[in-house]
Amino acid sequence: MLQRDVPPTKILFIEHDEAAFQIRQCIARALLSLPPVELYHARDATEALSMLESLNPDVIVIDGEETEERELFIDSLSLNHPPIVVQTEAQASSVCDSEITCIQKNDSLEGIHQTLTLAAALGEKFTGARVSGALH
Secondary structure, three states: OOOOOOOOEEEEEEOOOHHHHHHHHHHHHHOOOOOOEEEEEEOOHHHHHHHHHHHOOOEEEEEOOOHHHHHHHHHHOOOOOOOEEEEEOOOOOOOOEOOEEEEEOOOOHHHHHHHHHHHHHHHHHHHHHHHHHHHO
């Protein structure tokens, strides 16, 4: 297994389907090609917002099917929030912009692997920027 001297990337998933989250946890443990990650779950935007300060996630992945939940969560974030990945059923989404990455939701093993790999990369980039910004 690839070992690094960096802490794992913390990924908070906001999704009503806890079983899908548990599958992601199993897959993350099984996929050795991923950098170290810790996965966390919130059932909805309210729970996610209550977890943000104590968890301090490096990236947030949101199920795009729950439009009101997604909008509530994004509107409630501070200016210096971690990267956000929205998983959508459609190819393109109006919520995507320079601060929000949208990907097509794909619950296959390959799709979950791609989501976790993207989230880990965005989290590492955000954490690196946060650390270098603190040093200047």
